[in-house]
Amino acid sequence: MRTIEKRIIVYEYSTIWDLPAAEQKLLMASREAALNSYSPYSKFNVGAAVLLDNNEIITGNNQENAAFSESLCAERVALFYANSCYKDIPVRAIAVTASNSQGITHEPVKPCGSCRQALMETEVRFNQPVRIILEGRNKIQVFDGVDNLLPFAFKPDSLG
Numbered sequence: 001m002r003t004i005e006k007r008i009i010v011y012e013y014s015t016i017w018d019l020p021a022a023e024q025k026l027l028m029a030s031r032e033a034a035l036n037s038y039s040p041y042s043k044f045n046v047g048a049a050v051l052l053d054n055n056e057i058i059t060g061n062n063q064e065n066a067a068f069s070e071s072l073c074a075e076r077v078a079l080f081y082a083n084s085c086y087k088d089i090p091v092r093a094i095a096v097t098a099s100n101s102q103g104i105t106h107e108p109v110k111p112c113g114s115c116r117q118a119l120m121e122t123e124v125r126f127n128q129p130v131r132i133i134l135e136g137r138n139k140i141q142v143f144d145g146v147d148n149l150l151p152f153a154f155k156p157d158s159l160g
């Protein structure tokens with residue numbers, strides 16, 4: 001038996017103003033996107049903003065359905081829309097903001113497993129890490145690459 005240890009790095013900031021200007025702008029876009037969420041069932045509004053290498057920002061939000069499993073998270077709505085608009089432009093970063101009836105969540109919202117997998121595919125597709133910026137009311141967490149959120153991932157090379 002041997003033990004394998006993997007290092008996960010999370011950068012924490014106490015305010016949006018401690019981030020570089022481009023990332024502040026991206027978080028503003030994810031906040032705004034959350035306002036247009038269609039989430040009548042969970043009443044949990046999530047917005048995501050994707051920054052592309054051409055500096056374009058594409059946003060999305062969670063879209064729910066009375067058949068709950070047909071809903072889609074904000075991250076994948078934004079990511080797939082960005083990829084469908086600009087199929088050859090790499091994704092540099094994604095910012096996510098969530099709010100409930102009390103406003104922006106205290107804890108930064110974490111992407112679900114399916115969104116982490118989709119983000120991983122994006123890294124493989126464009127051969128570059130995606131920076132993930134998650135907003136909470138009192139702190140912002142930044143993950144420099146999906147490996148920090150999804151270690152030991154299933155990737156195309158897993159197919160053999």
Ligand code: THU
Pocket residue numbers: 039042044046061062063064071072073074075109110111112115
């Ligand atoms: N949701 C997202 O859009 N992104 C996340 O990172 C977590 C969850 C959505 C799915 C569903 O519409 C609602 O939030 C409650 O789970």
